[in-house]
Amino acid sequence: MEGIKAPRGTRDILGEEVLLWQHLEDVVRKIALLFGYEEVRTPIFEHTELFTRGVGEETDIVQKEMYTFTDKGGRSLTLRPEGTAPVVRAYLEHGFPVHEPRVKWYYIGPMFRYERPQAGRMRQFHQFGFEALGFGEPACDAEVIQLAWTIYQELGLSDLSLEVNSIGCPLCKPQYVAKLREYLMPRRERLCVNCLRRLESNPLRVLDCKVERCQEVFSEEGFPRIHDSLCTLCREHEETLFTLLEDLRIPFVVNHRLVRGLDYYTRTVFEVKVRHLGAQDAIGGGGRYDGLAQAIGGPDIPGVGFAAGMERIVLLLGREAKPTLPFRVYLAPQDAPAERVLLSLSRELAAQGIPFHLDFATKSLKYHLKHAQRMHVRFVVIVGEREREAGVFALKDLTSGEQVSLSLTELVARLRKERELC
């Protein structure tokens, strides 16, 4: 067929699924407000350089997943693959380091990565995220994790696991990388080709290799743990965070192999996983990125944040109870004059804050009632010749089947009451 379809890796969100998305967004905004995070909206595309420098040349995102294009002015632009670098760019661009160095922001919106789609992975996907810029304290790491945890709880998600690790800072990370390389080089025959490549380009990433033979190497006695290479400050940071998480009664496990894909992370990294979601089981992750602001040309500003995948969360929400449909009144005119009456009524309902669906007289009453039922609407207002002559509105309750004649004021009062009860 010549019909144009949504491009690969994109999709339409419609029908009842929209209610799930709205619910998720409502919860995110509510919890953000509670924790004092303000919304920031950055462009969907940025200069490519922001991501190559901010996310890291060696990352999968930059090497193979970016939607990069040249605009008519010859600029290289990229559809944002993640939210943190743009937020930090906005922070720097608007001079926050000088006039308000400590901000807590959140965002919700689409991200783009060129990958083969599969369950829970799309080329256009959506994330919400929180970023605390200018905060170097471990308590802020704890707050961000608590924020994430609170949202998942508010959404009623269960079976979640939180993994935490520290990958050090520019002082101690290189020392560990050196140790790691030193340990692995004599054993390189036992590593997969992928790990051999990463050992050169991005050594930390070998840790989360899933090849069993590689993991055997990493599990052996004497394999250097990143934890043992942390400098004093990083170690203190980590210990404080763990204590605070325990205070907050947020269950977590330390995963010494958790490194995460983006180059900008320092110290704390964490990931939230869920069972029963197929291969793509991470529904959120984040960490500290004290080097990011400098990497994209700003001053030395610490930061910590997290991002969550909304498609994956909606998949989980969809398995729970169906969303409750909003209250709505169906307006069913029987003839042209009745359309005028109901059109006027609709203006009154709108003024009173009562949602409605107005259909038109080209359809039979039978159609209207059937249609109203299919829309899960409980109340139908019918106006035909009889009602017009009597100057009333017929209100039918589809649940009980009963029907009453009401004046305009009675009708509005009744509907307001029903809406309250809903």
Next chain:
RNA sequence: GUGAGCGUAGCUCAACCCGGUUAGAGCACUGGACUGUGGAUCCAGGAGUUGGGGGUUCAAGUCCCCUCGCUCACCCCA
């Protein structure tokens, strides 16, 4: 980028192995039985270039090849 599975009506599927007339059914939709009253029942109707192209054959939805798309997995992540 690699691998596997799958593409038939708006949706779910049948017919495919083993080629054979006009590709069927349920749901949904529209109308009617019921000329102003839904859910049930019955009847009727619209709807398909069987993803696209090529090949084999007297004959292709069915077999073969190519291509596009979808799905899942690898990779990696959200």
